[in-house]
Amino acid sequence: GAVVSQHPSWVICKSGTSVKIECRSLDFQATTMFWYRQFPKQSLMLMATSNEGSKATYEQGVEKDKFLINHASLTLSTLTVTSAHPEDSSFYICSANPQQATAYNEQFFGPGTRLTVL
């Protein structure tokens, strides 16, 4: 089946630094990728929709200057948490939609990245 990877799987950083998280579709091309975050004991919250070659669409309340998303190719999207603060500590998950029209409704999920900001 289709595989989505994320790197790193976990990261600990100091407050004020920036962290980049990569999401890759390994065996398919993805025109659309989604970024979610999950706080402990809560359901996933969509942060943004990332389309290859265009600007990401951010959900209400998500700061686009803080969470920079780049979808430079059909197999890679990156999320950069800029000037991270402890409240940014969370679990970040990406998902990807295959390019094929018949699979427009499928989403394949990455394993997630746990970010801890000290």
Added chain:
Amino acid sequence: KNEVEQSPQNLTAQEGEFITINCSYSVGISALHWLQQHPGGGIVSLFMLSSGKKKHGRLIATINIQEKHSSLHITASHPRDSAVYICAVSRDSNYQLIWGAGTKLIIKP
């Protein structure tokens, strides 16, 4: 009222029991997803349904489009089935998922 409701929120059962988790939704959908999240966080897609029933091993998922309801069943449950099970729907003409709150399942040996 949430657009996707799951029940129960928490479920504890003994190994071997038949498990049912329910999902109701109030919006038009093009597909419904059942996902599994183990402690440690990674999400695995179990099923994507737009009608009828699907089976994979001990897992069975059904959907009734008219009633806007889906169920996930686990037969002969095992402690390794312990996880959070999440129902999510794709709205018509929209890839984005609307998530249920999840059902935390614990299977005791």
